[in-house]
Amino acid sequence: MAKRQKKDLWWYIKKEYGISGLKRKFTKQTGIPLTKAGVERKLGALLLDWVLGRGKKAATEVEEVEEEEE
Numbered sequence: 001m002a003k004r005q006k007k008d009l010w011w012y013i014k015k016e017y018g019i020s021g022l023k024r025k026f027t028k029q030t031g032i033p034l035t036k037a038g039v040e041r042k043l044g045a046l047l048l049d050w051v052l053g054r055g056k057k058a059a060t061e062v063e064e065v066e067e068e069e070e
Contacts, residue, residue, distance in 0.1 A: 014020050023034050033039055048054075 026032075027034055027038075033042055
């Protein structure tokens, strides 16, 4: 059998006040991750899109230019 982990005081406080649920709700509504890895991944993607000229804005500009050429 696997060893059962003991839950600490902070786990009970978060559970009691619904902090995890609030964080999850905020993240889903805004699209901004609250974890360190999530923030790094999001900023890295934004930076790459900016450097390489990709993204929503760049895609719409390309479509507009193609429509003007026709």
